[in-house]
Amino acid sequence: MVPLSSYKDKKVITIGVTSELTGLSERQIRYYEERKLIFPERTKGGTRKYSFRDVERLVEIANKIEDGMQTFEIRREEIKKANIREKMLRGQLNAAFKMRK
Amino acid sequence: MVPLSSYKDKKVITIGVTSELTGLSERQIRYYEERKLIFPERTKGGTRKYSFRDVERLVEIANKIEDGMQTFEIRREEIKKANIREKMLRGQLNAAFKMRK
DNA sequence: CGTGTAAGGAATTCTGACACG
DNA sequence: CGTGTAAGGAATTCTGACACG
Numbered sequence: 105m106v107p108l109s110s111y112k113d114k115k116v117i118t119i120g121v122t123s124e125l126t127g128l129s130e131r132q133i134r135y136y137e138e139r140k141l142i143f144p145e146r147t148k149g150g151t152r153k154y155s156f157r158d159v160e161r162l163v164e165i166a167n168k169i170e171d172g173m174q175t176f177e178i179r180r181e182e183i184k185k186a187n188i189r190e191k192m193l194r195g196q197l198n199a200a201f202k203m204r205k
Numbered sequence: 206m207v208p209l210s211s212y213k214d215k216k217v218i219t220i221g222v223t224s225e226l227t228g229l230s231e232r233q234i235r236y237y238e239e240r241k242l243i244f245p246e247r248t249k250g251g252t253r254k255y256s257f258r259d260v261e262r263l264v265e266i267a268n269k270i271e272d273g274m275q276t277f278e279i280r281r282e283e284i285k286k287a288n289i290r291e292k293m294l295r296g297q298l299n300a301a302f303k304m305r306k
Numbered sequence: 307c308g309t310g311t312a313a314g315g316a317a318t319t320c321t322g323a324c325a326c327g
Numbered sequence: 328c329g330t331g332t333a334a335g336g337a338a339t340t341c342t343g344a345c346a347c348g
Contacts (some may be wrong), residue, residue, distance in 0.1 A: 111212045111257045116222045119253065119316095120339065125217070130340080131309055139308095149317045151340060153222065157210045172315070217337095221318065231319080240329095250338045252319060269336055276328070 115145040115153040122152040122154045125143055126162045133162060141182070216254040217252055222306040227263045232262060240276035242283070248276045 123130050136142045137152075142161060144152040154162075168178050224231050228253060237243045238253075245253040256262075269279050 114257075116218045116226070118219055118339075119341095120215045121250065129309075131311085134341090135308065147221065147317080149340090150342095151317065156215075169308080178308095219318075220320095230330075232332085235320090236329065248338080250319090251321095252338065270329080277328095 112156045112190045115155045115158070116193060117156070117159065119144075119152050119154070122162070127161045128162060128166055128168065132166075136162065136165055136175065140179055159195055215272065216256045216259070218255045218257070218260065220245075220253045220255070223260055223263070223290065226260045227267065229263060231265055231301045237266055239281055242276060245283075 117125070119130050119133055122128075122133060126133070132151075133142070142154075142158055142165070144154045146152060153201065156199060167180060169175070218226070220231050221235055223229075223234060226283060227234070234243070236255075238245060243255075243259055243266070245255045245259065266279060270276070
């Protein structure tokens with residue numbers, strides 16, 4: 105009954121619908137992918153598929169760009185956050201398993 | 206932050222992806238719509254869009270058909286359930302507002 | 307840099323019908 | 328009854344490029 109990955113993360117939405125949901129043009133959405141801010145999946149035929157989480161992320165990206173932030177800055181910010189999360193996780197794992205050093 | 210209608214109910218999935226998610230053929234999915242068991246939305250262009258809830262419902266329908274149930278029986282069953290729900294709701298409203306006859 | 311657009315092609319979807327049963 | 332399929336057309340999406348700036 106409970107889906108393996110939440111509906112929110114399942115990549116099932118076409119770029120057309122994603123465009124409607126976000127208010128962004130398809131051009132913008134594809135460009136943000138080019139700048140490595142978003143990572144849709146593809147059908148066998150090559151059509152892009154987005155998740156609801158992607159839709160949310162796109163809206164956030166759009167807001168930051170409106171605020172004058174550039175794509176590379178947004179990307180850098182994301183990488184930094186991911187690194188912090190990774191370090192914290194590593195620390196917790198080390199503590200839990202007493203494997204430090 | 207909280208979406209008006211849950212992700213589960215938003216109709217955003219194409220018939221191709223729905224077919225993959227359910228394991229049903231597009232023909233089957235369209236037929237169940239013809240028999241009024243499922244109600245996708247449409248894009249301006251006429252392309253069908255399904256929700257995750259629709260996907261779940263489709264799997265249930267498929268199971269019942271596998272068990273030998275016919276589409277009209279499944280539909281009758283759904284209508285009966287809806288009627289029961291409607292009666293219970295009406296009763297609660299009447300009790301709450303003291304408007305019973 | 308971020309985005310619009312025209313271009314040509316390919317993938318996707320649509321409907322109505324015939325087929326089997 | 329439920330489903331497969333071929334048919335022709337329309338809607339959707341894709342990529343690479345030119346444009347503006």
